[in-house]
Amino acid sequence: MTMTMTTSPRYRAARAGGLRRLAATAAALASLAACAGPPRNASGIDFELSARTPRAAGGLDSFTWALYAEPPTLDYTVAFDYPQNMVLSNVCESLMRWTPNLTTEPGLARRASHPNPTTWVYDLREGVRFHNGGTMTADDVVHSLDRQRDPDNAAAWAQVFQNVTDVRKTGALQVTVKLKKPDSQFPQYMASAAGVVASKAGLQAAGKDYGTSGGLACTGPYSLGAWHKGQSLELDRFDGYWGRRAKSAKVVFRFLPDASARTNALLSGEADGSYLIPTESYARLRGSDVGTLYFGEGLSTVNVGITNMRGALGDLRVRRALSLALDRSGFVQVGLGGAGTPTGAPTTRAAWAAASERTRKRAFEGLRPGAPDIARAKALVKEAGATGKTLTVATSSIGQDVSLLATAVQDAGTRIGLDIRLRSIAPNAFTALFTDPGARKGIDMFPLTYYNSITDPLDLLTNFKTGAYLNFAGHSDKKYDALVDRATALDDPRRRLATAAEAQQRAARQLPWIPVAEWPTAVFLNRRITGAPTTISYMYYPWAADVGAAR
Amino acid sequence: MTAVFTRRPGLRGIRAGGSPLHLVCLGLVALIVTAALLAPWLVPHDPNAVDLGGALAGPSPDHPLGVDAAGRDTLSRLLLGARTSLLGPLGVVVFSTLAGVAVGTAAAWRGGWLDSVLSRSTELVFAFPGLLLAILIIAVYGEGLLAPVVALAVAYLPYVSRLTRSLVLAERARPYVSAYQVQGHSGLQICLRHVLPNIAPVVLAQATVNFGYALMDLAGLSFLGLGVPALTPDWGRMVFDGQTAIQHGYPLSAVLPCVLIVAFNVVGERWADRVARRTP
Numbered sequence: 001m002t003m004t005m006t007t008s009p010r011y012r013a014a015r016a017g018g019l020r021r022l023a024a025t026a027a028a029l030a031s032l033a034a035c036a037g038p039p040r041n042a043s044g045i046d047f048e049l050s051a052r053t054p055r056a057a058g059g060l061d062s063f064t065w066a067l068y069a070e071p072p073t074l075d076y077t078v079a080f081d082y083p084q085n086m087v088l089s090n091v092c093e094s095l096m097r098w099t100p101n102l103t104t105e106p107g108l109a110r111r112a113s114h115p116n117p118t119t120w121v122y123d124l125r126e127g128v129r130f131h132n133g134g135t136m137t138a139d140d141v142v143h144s145l146d147r148q149r150d151p152d153n154a155a156a157w158a159q160v161f162q163n164v165t166d167v168r169k170t171g172a173l174q175v176t177v178k179l180k181k182p183d184s185q186f187p188q189y190m191a192s193a194a195g196v197v198a199s200k201a202g203l204q205a206a207g208k209d210y211g212t213s214g215g216l217a218c219t220g221p222y223s224l225g226a227w228h229k230g231q232s233l234e235l236d237r238f239d240g241y242w243g244r245r246a247k248s249a250k251v252v253f254r255f256l257p258d259a260s261a262r263t264n265a266l267l268s269g270e271a272d273g274s275y276l277i278p279t280e281s282y283a284r285l286r287g288s289d290v291g292t293l294y295f296g297e298g299l300s301t302v303n304v305g306i307t308n309m310r311g312a313l314g315d316l317r318v319r320r321a322l323s324l325a326l327d328r329s330g331f332v333q334v335g336l337g338g339a340g341t342p343t344g345a346p347t348t349r350a351a352w353a354a355a356s357e358r359t360r361k362r363a364f365e366g367l368r369p370g371a372p373d374i375a376r377a378k379a380l381v382k383e384a385g386a387t388g389k390t391l392t393v394a395t396s397s398i399g400q401d402v403s404l405l406a407t408a409v410q411d412a413g414t415r416i417g418l419d420i421r422l423r424s425i426a427p428n429a430f431t432a433l434f435t436d437p438g439a440r441k442g443i444d445m446f447p448l449t450y451y452n453s454i455t456d457p458l459d460l461l462t463n464f465k466t467g468a469y470l471n472f473a474g475h476s477d478k479k480y481d482a483l484v485d486r487a488t489a490l491d492d493p494r495r496r497l498a499t500a501a502e503a504q505q506r507a508a509r510q511l512p513w514i515p516v517a518e519w520p521t522a523v524f525l526n527r528r529i530t531g532a533p534t535t536i537s538y539m540y541y542p543w544a545a546d547v548g549a550a551r
Numbered sequence: 552m553t554a555v556f557t558r559r560p561g562l563r564g565i566r567a568g569g570s571p572l573h574l575v576c577l578g579l580v581a582l583i584v585t586a587a588l589l590a591p592w593l594v595p596h597d598p599n600a601v602d603l604g605g606a607l608a609g610p611s612p613d614h615p616l617g618v619d620a621a622g623r624d625t626l627s628r629l630l631l632g633a634r635t636s637l638l639g640p641l642g643v644v645v646f647s648t649l650a651g652v653a654v655g656t657a658a659a660w661r662g663g664w665l666d667s668v669l670s671r672s673t674e675l676v677f678a679f680p681g682l683l684l685a686i687l688i689i690a691v692y693g694e695g696l697l698a699p700v701v702a703l704a705v706a707y708l709p710y711v712s713r714l715t716r717s718l719v720l721a722e723r724a725r726p727y728v729s730a731y732q733v734q735g736h737s738g739l740q741i742c743l744r745h746v747l748p749n750i751a752p753v754v755l756a757q758a759t760v761n762f763g764y765a766l767m768d769l770a771g772l773s774f775l776g777l778g779v780p781a782l783t784p785d786w787g788r789m790v791f792d793g794q795t796a797i798q799h800g801y802p803l804s805a806v807l808p809c810v811l812i813v814a815f816n817v818v819g820e821r822w823a824d825r826v827a828r829r830t831p
Contacts, residue, residue, distance in 0.1 A: 260798055280620075280798035330603025334620060397776055400620070400795050404603070407621045410782070411601035422781035424694070 047282075047339040049520055049534070050294045052100060056531035056548025062250035063529050063547060066262050066271035070230065070255040075211025076196035076218075077148050080156035081431075082276060085193060085539040087253060090235055090246075091131075092218035094195035095122050095141070096187070098540045100533035102297060102353065102455045104191045108136065108219060109175075112190070117182040117491065122190075124173040129240040130199040131215050131223035138169035143200040145177075157194035159469065160186060182489040184496055185462075188454040192540050221246040221545040231255060235544065247531065247548030259399070266290070272529045273547070275538055277522040279337035279400050291526035295339055296534025297350045298451060298521040301460070302336070302401055304393075304409055304514040305448030307433070307440045309473040312389040312418065319511040321380035324373045325412035332517050335404035340517045344369040346450075346464075346507055347457040348518045354455070355497035363457070363501035367508050367515075377416040387417040394446035395422045396430040405447040405516060440472060448513065451536055458487055458496070461503050464512045475512040525550075573821050576814040583811055587633035596624035598631045598784040607801045619804040620795045629807060632784035636808075639700050639778075640765035646704035648758045651711025656742055658712070659719035670716065673709040681706030682768055689777045699778040703768055707761050714757050718750040756826035763819035766812055786812060 071084040079088050097107035106112070109122035128136040145167045148155045163186060166178040179186060189195060202217020203210055210216075216224050221241045225234035235251040254271055256262040259278035265271040267290055277285060277293065285293045304322070312318045328342035344367035352360045381387055391413060395406030406422055413420035423443060425433065432439035433446050440446075450470075452459040463470040465481050480503060487499035508515070521536050531546040532538070586593060596614075602622030610617045616625040658669040685702035692698040722728060723746070731741045770787030773779040779788060786808035793805020 260794065263798065278798065280795040283799060327601075327603050330606075330622075334603050334606040334622070395781060397791065403792075404621055407601055408603060410599070414599070424776045424781050426776065 058549040060248035063272040066274035073211035077155035079193040090222045090544040092196045096191035098191040118179040120177045132202040132217040160189040160194040246545035273525040282337035295520040300451040300519045307472040312386040315384040317380045317384040321377035325377040351457040354493035390419040391444045402447045576817040579814040590630040594627040598627040628784040636786040639769040642700040643765035647707035655712035655715025659716040756823045759819040763816035
């Protein structure tokens with residue numbers, strides 16, 4: 001508290017000012033009342049997914065991109081969150097590449113072959129240059145992948161490599177990966193940050209400082225430029241890039257943690273564009289003539305993550321009751337700014353792109369949520385003998401998707417006879433709910449948004465297996481585990497997804513998480529720039545290289 | 552007599568004098584205090600009842616002040632929120648005033664080493680900003696209104712004790728005190744029966760100013776998501792929840808609590824001015 005001693009001689013002047021202020025206050029209140037609220041059920045917006053934004057017409061000297069948080073490090077082995085990957089995808093490339101259409105194509109490997117079910121052979125591109133000098137060889141690939149496997153590194157992607165027994169150089173430009181058992185997911189993850197290749201010499205020279213200071217010694221269209229900690233980070237076009245030259249000579253990422261500051265930066269032109277637009281700003285940005293707001297496939301679902309099944313939620317009837325009572329449409333309308341689709345399935349439809357029409361139908365059959373059925377839900381809770389039982393939902397001010405879902409769960413639970421408490425978690429402590437069992441103590445559920453890193457529903461469905469990292473509540477179903485294992489072992493996508501469809505139906509019945517909505521990604525581009533992909537491919541695809549002048 | 556009050560620099564401008572602003576604020580304060588007392592009988596809706604389909608709807612006969620971003624009735628939350636929002640500062644003021652007067656009087660009356668010890672130790676508290684102290688205590692003891700109230704009371708204590716000390720020092724030099732001493736009255740008796748009643752108006756005026764500040768500090772804490780539990784309606788929390796409403800372009804549910812908080816401040820400042828005889 002700051003207080004100073006004052007004896008102000010200005011009270012008379014203040015008195016005249018008081019009248020003026022009063023009039024101003026009255027006028028402000030009157031205008032507030034006039035614009036107090038939208039008509040009922042109109043707070044959301046109509047949204048349509050765009051496959052892409054218009055192609056860039058020409059080059060640019062520089063563009064500025066708003067980012068909601070500063071990456072703690074840019075080391076690819078621990079790049080598991082939005083801010084790191086959104087920057088890193090332009091600097092470091094992987095063996096395979098995730099395209100803006102969310103398909104996989106060759107990246108730093110020009111070919112991936114699969115001579116037998118437990119072997120993957122990657123033939124590398126010739127003449128790929130690193131930012132720090134030198135040309136990519138098989139040694140760099142082996143060293144980069146070994147960093148992910150090294151337990152001392154505590155890599156975020158270690159799980160991808162759990163089936164890998166050996167990564168070996170089998171030619172100057174060839175690397176062979178041996179698996180313990182057939183694993184359809186491994187080759188797909190080679191298009192994510194799990195498959196990043198950096199220069200062995202560069203990694204060894206940087207040592208422990210890799211990712212936090214100096215360059216990243218990668219191959220992407222941009223190299224890491226000036227990093228003003230706490231403020232901004234710059235990327236400079238890499239002229240020795242093997243692929244298509246980036247359209248803008250420079251990209252400046254500005255860190256703007258406050259949602260309204262970020263929106264205002266976009267509206268004022270301080271930032272030219274941004275992904276992950278705050279949902280409450282959709283209408284404002286869409287209504288402005290500064291630029292265009294696009295929506296794209298996000299492969300993301302919003303769920304209620306169950307973290308404790310030893311209490312009332314251990315009874316499937318209570319989980320089902322909560323799912324029945326939840327106002328999903330209301331949440332989509334308000335929490336997601338109207339841009340989303342209520343769902344009863346844990347995965348998005350787009351994750352099933354490789355599936356046959358029949359499989360897709362089977363995967364989603366009967367999973368379209370209806371209107372909240374309070375009476376049935378109440379009866380279920382009563383039947384389970386859980387009426388009056390206390391449950392705690394974690395909430396946080398991270399964003400409306402979190403706070404309003406917690407509020408919606410609290411309301412639904414209260415209506416069906418449960419005693420739901422909310423526990424506020426500081427925004428920077430919210431991530432700990434995913435990683436730290438201690439942080440989940442005393443919490444029964446929390447709003448959980450999950451995005452796929454590959455275009456495969458198993459990426460999410462694996463999380464419900466017994467002992468999986470994100471299976472917080474220790475849910476265990478042997479039949480489900482067997483289904484997922486069987487699907488994972490199948491290389492043929494059609495057969496794999498047919499089995500995955502059964503797993504999804506089982507998960508939707510058992511509700512280890514309560515699915516709420518599919519959530520598309522949003523990107524805003526002002527009138528100066530265009531070309532950024534609309535889909536969540538920005539996590540691993542060098543999207544900034546496509547951004548150029550709109551005219 | 553000219554009392555020297557401690558005030559925040561940003562609020563010097565709010566010196567409403569006898570202007571209509573002060574009268575309006577006084578009316579609002581009276582209305583809110585009455586409403587807070589009668590809130591359980593007055594609220595039209597459950598303050599936590601959510602209607603996502605009708606979120607951010609404007610004033611209507613059913614919801615006279617509209618609803619917030621989660622579809623909760625603003626009037627009900629404002630009325631019930633007044634109870635937590637006013638009870639907290641009241642606790643801060645009562646505790647800091649009682650303790651501050653005791654410390655200040657003892658220091659001034661006794662003087663010497665006791666004065667040095669008490670004055671220096673209360674000045675030590677100045678080193679810790681009140682809000683930081685409160686955040687620290689909440690971090691240790693978790694959610695709840697008690698921890699921040701105690702922390703803020705401790706932080707506010709030096710302002711009262713310092714004021715009291717200077718007032719008692721001035722009183723002590725006056726002839727009537729010597730007269731009582733000559734008649735054989737004890738120091739405690741003179742302080743309680745004669746000195747304190749004489750300095751009371753000024754101390755109470757400081758307490759009123761403090762009430763306004765404590766209201767803002769506690770609202771600030773609950774704005775940060777600290778202190779008040781999540782489902783308890785509270786003005787600070789309403790302003791916080793209202794941020795998204797502002798982004799949507801419908802700021803009513805966020806602005807109303809601010810107006811009430813400012814009203815309390817205006818009234819407090821005005822009373823302080825009157826006691827200090829700075830207004831006509």
